[in-house]
């Protein structure tokens with residue numbers, strides 16, 4: 655059994671992860687419009703990862719026999735004023751998600767819900783990597799490199 659407050663937050667987190675999935679899909683489309691195929695592919699990959707996070711939480715809820723309704727997910731823009739603005743949006747999203755997992759871990763700890771606490775560790779670690787990736791992209795943009803030339807550096811950023 656997992657605790658009631660954690661269950662509620664986990665169901666909400668499914669929507670947050672799917673929201674991030676949408677946000678990244680939108681950012682990918684922003685780059686697609688500008689023929690920046692490498693950037694588009696990068697954010698499409700991030701988008702797929704976020705959907706995977708939602709699936710991972712759903713699996714945990716099913717494993718623990720929780721009955722739930724899938725929460726509503728908001729929309730996301732597909733055009734930004736600049737690459738920097740798009741990546742800042744992504745970093746902002748990651749920082750928000752980090753806060754959500756902190757709140758989840760606090761709730762699990764307070765409820766003595768060790769099963770959830772254990773489950774959450776993976777996400778807490780993952781957030782360190784996700785924030786770092788977005789900061790690295792901002793550094794890349796701020797270097798002043800041409801966005802087309804920057805595409806050859808994208809792979810190294812997550813690797």
Ligand SMILES: [Fe+2]
Pocket residue numbers: 671674703704707751
């Ligand atoms: Fe995520």
Ligand SMILES: [Fe+2]
Pocket residue numbers: 674704748751784
């Ligand atoms: Fe993420």
